[in-house]
Amino acid sequence: MGDIVTVDGLAKRFGDLVAVDHVSFSIAEGEIFGLLGPNGAGKTTTISMISCLIDPTEGDASVAGSSIRSEPLAVKRALGVVPQEIALYPTLSAAENLAFWGRMYGLSGAELKHAVDDALELAGLADRAKERVEEYSGGMKRRINIAAGVLHKPQVLLMDEPTVGIDPQSRNHILETVKELNEAGVTVLYTSHYMEEVEFLCDRIAIMDHGRIIAMGTLNELRDVVGGMDVITVSVENVSDDVLEQVRASEGITKADRSDGGLTVLTASSGSVLGKLVATLESEGAHVTSVTVAEPDLESVFLHLTGKSLRD
Amino acid sequence: MAKLLHIAAKDFKIVARDKAAFLILLGMPLALIFILGSALGGVGESESVDIAVAIVDVDEGSSGADFAERITEVEDLQALFNMEVRSDAEAVRAEVERGDLTAALVLPSDFSERLDAGEPVTLEVLQDPGSEIAAGIWSGVARAAAANLSAGQVIRVTVADALAGAGVPAGAQDEQTGGHDHEIELDAVVVEEAEVDTDTRVGMIDFYAAGQTAMFLLFGSMFGAFTFVKERREQTLARALTTPTSKFQIVGGKSLGILGVAAGQFLVLYIGTMLIFRVDWGNAPAATVVVGIAEAWAATGLGMALAALGKTERSIGGIGPAVIMLFGAVGGSMIPAEFMPAWMAPIQSVSPSYWALESFLGLMRGEAASTVIGPVAILLGIGAALYAFGVWRLRYE
Numbered sequence A: 001m002g003d004i005v006t007v008d009g010l011a012k013r014f015g016d017l018v019a020v021d022h023v024s025f026s027i028a029e030g031e032i033f034g035l036l037g038p039n040g041a042g043k044t045t046t047i048s049m050i051s052c053l054i055d056p057t058e059g060d061a062s063v064a065g066s067s068i069r070s071e072p073l074a075v076k077r078a079l080g081v082v083p084q085e086i087a088l089y090p091t092l093s094a095a096e097n098l099a100f101w102g103r104m105y106g107l108s109g110a111e112l113k114h115a116v117d118d119a120l121e122l123a124g125l126a127d128r129a130k131e132r133v134e135e136y137s138g139g140m141k142r143r144i145n146i147a148a149g150v151l152h153k154p155q156v157l158l159m160d161e162p163t164v165g166i167d168p169q170s171r172n173h174i175l176e177t178v179k180e181l182n183e184a185g186v187t188v189l190y191t192s193h194y195m196e197e198v199e200f201l202c203d204r205i206a207i208m209d210h211g212r213i214i215a216m217g218t219l220n221e222l223r224d225v226v227g228g229m230d231v232i233t234v235s236v237e238n239v240s241d242d243v244l245e246q247v248r249a250s251e252g253i254t255k256a257d258r259s260d261g262g263l264t265v266l267t268a269s270s271g272s273v274l275g276k277l278v279a280t281l282e283s284e285g286a287h288v289t290s291v292t293v294a295e296p297d298l299e300s301v302f303l304h305l306t307g308k309s310l311r312d
Numbered sequence B: 001m002a003k004l005l006h007i008a009a010k011d012f013k014i015v016a017r018d019k020a021a022f023l024i025l026l027g028m029p030l031a032l033i034f035i036l037g038s039a040l041g042g043v044g045e046s047e048s049v050d051i052a053v054a055i056v057d058v059d060e061g062s063s064g065a066d067f068a069e070r071i072t073e074v075e076d077l078q079a080l081f082n083m084e085v086r087s088d089a090e091a092v093r094a095e096v097e098r099g100d101l102t103a104a105l106v107l108p109s110d111f112s113e114r115l116d117a118g119e120p121v122t123l124e125v126l127q128d129p130g131s132e133i134a135a136g137i138w139s140g141v142a143r144a145a146a147a148n149l150s151a152g153q154v155i156r157v158t159v160a161d162a163l164a165g166a167g168v169p170a171g172a173q174d175e176q177t178g179g180h181d182h183e184i185e186l187d188a189v190v191v192e193e194a195e196v197d198t199d200t201r202v203g204m205i206d207f208y209a210a211g212q213t214a215m216f217l218l219f220g221s222m223f224g225a226f227t228f229v230k231e232r233r234e235q236t237l238a239r240a241l242t243t244p245t246s247k248f249q250i251v252g253g254k255s256l257g258i259l260g261v262a263a264g265q266f267l268v269l270y271i272g273t274m275l276i277f278r279v280d281w282g283n284a285p286a287a288t289v290v291v292g293i294a295e296a297w298a299a300t301g302l303g304m305a306l307a308a309l310g311k312t313e314r315s316i317g318g319i320g321p322a323v324i325m326l327f328g329a330v331g332g333s334m335i336p337a338e339f340m341p342a343w344m345a346p347i348q349s350v351s352p353s354y355w356a357l358e359s360f361l362g363l364m365r366g367e368a369a370s371t372v373i374g375p376v377a378i379l380l381g382i383g384a385a386l387y388a389f390g391v392w393r394l395r396y397e
Helices: A043-050 A072-078 A094-104 A109-123 A138-150 A168-183 A195-201 A219-224 A241-249 A270-283 A298-306 B002-016 B019-039 B063-072 B075-080 B089-098 B111-117 B129-165 B170-177 B204-216 B219-233 B236-241 B247-277 B285-309 B313-330 B342-349 B352-364 B369-393
Strands: A003-014 A017-028 A032-036 A058-063 A079-082 A156-160 A187-192 A204-209 A212-217 A230-237 A253-259 A262-267 A287-294 B051-057 B081-086 B103-107 B121-127 B189-195
Touching (some): A017 A204, A032 A195, A079 A138, A219 A298, A241 A253, A270 A287, B002 B019, B019 B204, B051 B063, B063 B075, B204 B219, B204 B247, B204 B352, B219 B236, B247 B285, B285 B313
Parallel strands (some): A079 A156, A156 A187, B121 B189
Antiparallel strands (some): A253 A262
16 A cells, blocks of 8 residues: 655744654555654644644645645545544534534535434434533543544544543543544544553554654564563652652663653563662652563653653 | 535524523613613603794784784793794794704784684694604694684674674674674684604614614624634634635635624614514615614624634623723714714724614614715725734634
């Protein structure tokens, strides 16, 4: 399959701030491509440029053979966009919202009606189609938000952190929906700062930080970046800056940083490091509740490349 | 064009479902029209005391002066009316037309001659239709005086006939009756009411219907601006920009939505005030609607300007009412514009409320429909200028 999205040296500056710094990648037709990075890494700005919402300062991108600079309308016709915000009209019903967005993509008549019905089925909300969106739960709003981006059956779907702030059940529904859409032939560019989502969904992944792509490849290729290392995750309370520095300075520890509920440590010799690590933490008054040793994941890749946790 | 209409229809639907918008755009003006129109309804008609009236005596004989004197000397009438006897009929007619005089009683030049001949005499009462009650009282006075005169005539004729039956010589009868030989007529003197060809005066309820409509139409602009800012905040504007829809279509559609809201609001207030308060908007409904639509366009321009100036709904909620109330106040929506000091004229000239209200009131007074052409052109110009500024300064993200 050929590339359906090509990004070539895209850059965006807002005054002195470099939001995106000469990013290049391509997405093959039928692929799910992930952009992984912490908040502020430049993922949304990259998607905004590809969707022709903002103009790039430098570089270009093409979608389905059309340039975002010279043929923005053709690009927009090929794209479906699911923004990070729930971009819906709260006082209109789900069906009214979908019909409106369908019309914005040029649908009308029976075609529009079928598209709305299909999108409601996809969201699992056909039985609540006439309720106002403001009466929906957060997860239901997210599902309609996605439905509004796909009802015109785009070639490429851009999804910007579509699972932010929702319950696990709705998140699973959304992830399954993305898989279904992809199996139906839709190419997906998916951004997230949740590595589990990206690992679950994406064929290839680009890791972004400070506006740059710092690593790119399949999940296994990225794991190889930290090849031979283990990830030790310690559930611990009260890790002070001094303790963190002590851990980082310990022999055999490659990288260490705080993570959700504790500490993540990257090491090539987990057997010898583990005991000393726990002893160091407890001697400094930190209360260790659990320790796990695992194969490297994207979190450890990010830690290895940047020296900080993905969720910093 | 289809997308433009879809965007406008969506915005219209959103505003129509907004209870606060419904209250401000329709509830508030109707309530204010009722309260202000009812509270100040008597003030504009000045019928309590000192009603200016005239008796026009152009009689070539002496009976006219006697008749006028009999009316003007009645103390009760002096307490109620400011009466003067005049001989310049055309000038008096003009004064009634202008509303300077509430009414006038006109005695014809052959008043004495016809009375002496025993022929019926017709008196004319000129009335200002804008002071219906006061003019009606004067008309009643004229009828009562005419009835007295008629009764005198009857007595004279009856006595003359009796004297003739008793064999009194005609010459002697003449000394007693004035020497006439004719049938008794109980309506020897009749009063005929005449409406002068004048501008219709506008009652207070009519004034406030026009005034509040002219002011509250601009509030539609505020809700239009709200939709822009809300769409920016909720990212629906950004989402629309990622669809194959041009900025021209998006801005045009949203502008059409504001225009639709303001035009719909005008039609509801126009028809509603006619049905609820019996407001008389004049005899040129098409011209009135044209003025309303022209002000709705000015409101659209104002909405775009507010959307460009305000970053948040709160800031628009602060700027919008201040600008609209200022336009409304100097435009005469609360107090008639002619009471405003001269230095306010420059502000009046850029107030859409002023031009709309002047046009509405003119049409209510019976002015020709063509008189609104100038104000409508000015309203369209103000709307275009505000719209251009709004489009120039509008932020999409």
